[in-house]
Amino acid sequence: MLEIQKVSKRYGAVQALSDVTFSVGPSEVVGLFGENGSGKTTLMKSILGLQSFKGIILLDGQPVTRSNANRLSFASTEHSCFPFLTAADHEAYYAKHFPKFRRERYVMLTKFFEIPLNRPIGNLSYGIQSQMEVILALCQGAEYILMDEPFVNYDLLNREDFYKIILGLLEPDETILLSTHLIEEVEGFINRALLIHEGKLVDDISTETIEASGTSLIDYVKKTYGYQSDRVGQALAEITGDIG
């Protein structure tokens, strides 16, 4: 269980997170949604111990420290791969540093996504580098796999393959926390949605509940954020003088 209790973070005058509280258990696939600057990345970095924060974050009752941090993994678009190392080198490095490194899964994923094994990662396309990020996060052997907009450099079919492969690979003790703007795409993939707005957790709801209410995730999210669908028409009407 990963527990986030009253977590707040301030950058100077900006309150990036305020009193965020929720917990995530094994085998959940949780979507984290919010506008740019709403605090998604700040929340993830707090969980990972990459920055200071106010409040409490516990992993099975223990604070996240060097001794249990390998139970968390992180894929982002910041390219944490070693640019001069090849995919094969990464495998050796991860196997050495993470006792629970999932080698079989790594071999399968690099093969499936046709990652060149013997070229330095830095020489490969952004798309492939992003795929490597996700593959490493999935193979580290972590139970809590955090992903921050991991699929931005992917093409559509690639993303679909990743969603499917992840669903097929996940063990019961693995949990995904995925921050993304691709709300419509991940609707079926996740089982729970966390909605962040201006640093506050404004909703925490299962997709089953959303579905039972007869609405789609994207419409639910838009409603929660007070999206005004008529604004586009109004703005265009002001320019074009078209009031019809």
Add this chain to the structure above:
Amino acid sequence: MISFDTFHPVDGVPIYQQILLFIKRGAVAGTIRDGDELPSRRMLSALLGINPNTVQKAFHLLEDENLITSQMGAGSNMTLSEDKIRELREELLADDIRSITASLKQMGIDKAEALRLIERNWEDTEA
């Protein structure tokens, strides 16, 4: 093994209901038969790219309606008797008729005209 290659989910209807309907239609059409094996829950989740909970829910409903039996550790298989298939055909037919009737009424078409429309279409429509 039951193939889901022709399963194409549409918007606005819960996926687990669509899985249920896919199986029922297959059973009525004869493409899914008694004893046929379903993919494992995990495999189906991956194939369709949908959360395992959703697949689980569909399987539960299929079990509740006695359309499948699941063995621990093994797979799930269809249980379809002649009677069951007849029941399903009636159920699906009733649903379809209900929705067609509803949309005809919504368009302000009266009963006589509706019957005329069906009559006219009957000959031209392929099975």
